[in-house]
Amino acid sequence: MCWIFAYNGDKNSIPLLVDGLKDLEYRGYDSAGLIGIKSDGEVFFKKAVGRVSSLATKVDADTNSKWDYSTGIAHTRWATHGIVNEENTHPHTSANERFYVVHNGIIENFKELKAKLEEKYTFYSQTDTEVIAKLIEDSFEWDLRSTLEEMMKTMVGAYSIAVVDRENPDTIVGIKLGSPMIVGEADDGVYISSDVNALSKVAHSYVTLEDYEMVVVKDKQYKIYSAGEMISKNVSEMDIEYDTGDMGNFSSFTEKEIFEIPEVLGNVFNGRINFEDKSIGNETLSELNEHDIQRIEIIASGSSYYAGLIGSYWFRDLAGIPVNVTISSEFLCDTFLPDDKALYVFLSQSGETADVRESLKIVKAKWCLTFGIVNVVGSTIARLADMGLYSHAWVEVWVASTKNVIAQVGIMLMMSLSMWLARDLQYSKARAIIEELGWLGDKIHEVLISTSHIHEVAKKYTQYSDMFVLGRNIFYPTAGEISLKCKELSYIHTENYSAGELKHGPLALIDPELPCLFVNPAGKHYVKTVSNIEEVRARSWVVLGFISKWDPRKDDLYTDTIELPDTSETMAPFTSLIAGYIFALYLAQELDRDVDKPKNLAKSVTVE
Ligand code: AGP
Secondary structure (H helix, E strand, C coil): CCCEEEECCCCHHHHHHHHHHHHHHHCCCCEEEEEEEEECCCEEEEEEEEEEHHHHHHHCCCCCCCHCCEEEEEEEEEECCCCCCCCCCCCCEECCCCCEEEEEEEECHHHHHHHHHHCCCCCCCHHHHHHHHHHHHHCCCCHHHHHHHHHHHHHHEEEEEEEEEEEEEEEEEEECCCCCCCCECCCCCCEEECCCCHHHHCEEEEEEEECCCEEEECCCEEEEEEECCEEECCHHHHHHHEEEECCCCCCHHHHHHCCHHHHHHHHHHHHEEECCCCCECHHHHHHCCCCCEEEEEECCCCCCCHHHHHHHHHHHHHHCCCCEEEEEEHHHCCCCCCCCEEEEEEEEECCHHHHHHHHHHHHHCCEEEEEECCCCCHHHHHCCCCEEEEEECCCCCCCCCCCHHHHHHHHHHHHHHHHHHHHHCCCHHHHHHHHHHHHHHHHHHHHHCCCHHHHHHHHHHEEEEEEEEECCCHHHHHHHHCCCCHHHHHEEEEEEEHHHHHHHHHHHCCCCCCEEEEECCCCEEEEEEEEHHHHHCCCCCCCCCCCCECCCCCCCCCEEECCCCCCCCCCHHHHHHHHHHHHHHHHHHHHHCCCCCCCCCCCCCCCC
């Protein structure tokens, strides 16, 4: 999505803004822009379509960028209103070119606001953000703070907005509703960012703004206001290390993140599971077990949704708790029937996904128990949820979520085991699973060292423009997540169906040009899925099997196979997903896609 970065202090803001944008770029990369203001009001204003590197080239080519612009605001755009071009790129300006605005979010009533303003002003862009700039000019009386306070009553939607005023050149005002805004304190001045990661290299401490709060930065100091009153807030020490490092021997950062999975799983389980006595010793999970939970509702989007679906099988099968999983944007559209015996689980890597965040607010407003499984420490969803566990997947920078999905799935297995033990005392069965979890890292290594075979198979499948990705029971959402990753990275059109549903319609589409990828490792439904594969093979169509080494049909049933280490059914979603991620990655690489920044996407979806 769009992200903002701003600075006021002793240094020239221009190179700082460019560096800040580089750290935020994975969150939106349609275009980028910045404005710096000198203390005499003179501006340095640049925009560029495409990556931050295009903006950096333009900035470097203009020697004026070396002057001392003590204040500046900058933005990377993921287009919501208006095509990708320079006119629609932020910062946007008022007609008198006094106020400049960057914005992350959507102003839902921008059409009505624009219609009124059009009587007085000519608009150069199609964006909702230009409406904010014109509205500031139109409603400005004596200062920016009171103007924006009034505007917060008029604007409907979600936003974090930073504004500069050429007549008060050492000032930045920021407001927030929904979208994140963090203020960073540094020895040289004050920074504002949508993302704490981008502040970690420059600030020693930071403050997170809540909805309807405002920050006024002036002469290297800042004040925070709520409903017109100055407030004091907790300042957190910057203890986040954000460094994507270099790619090393990997062909993309996404590949590097996939290869971090064994260590990430170590982070997830160590300190929470005692592998010696095969018990789960985690305070949050013990506290959770004190609640009378009769039902679980999981709410998430994208890969986190598929992770939720995978976890739901364990909550039912192991802990015996009924579970429902809902896509967060659908949850928002549905009638919410609060249940005080339900646990509402929100899964989100970023902790900022707008649909998940808004769903959580609805549930909280009815006093129901909420639990977050979030990766980004201190993010909105992590702060709002009553309880939660961090997924500890380290910073996941690149657009495709991989290592965090595995961490989420690991956490839900651990939660299910803990709830199962608290309800049913099935010690020996639970211990067998915990024991196997202790070996999971080794099984994953087995997948990671078989990449050359997966690569060869992926090469072959680049010839297809469509593919079905199928599985049964827990392997149905496992296949769903693999399907999403293939689409997202390779742009091959994939469809996910339950294996049993194939003959209820989709089978009509299959022909030699449409292969079926079946995820069918050993498990209780293996034989039934084999029957579905037979139905496809009976017509001599192409089947790629993600199967266990053990599979007795591996030599006669499939066109191609990717063999997974032999494990219990409980461990197989982990190994299948990782093999699927590698397959999707190599499909994409062979098709020459930008694996780390797939087209049209952004890492953090902060608009509904
Ligand atoms: C995953 O590869 C996607 N890019 C996307 O589906 C993502 O999982 C989704 O937007 C949810 O994000 P979150 O986990 O940060 O809430």
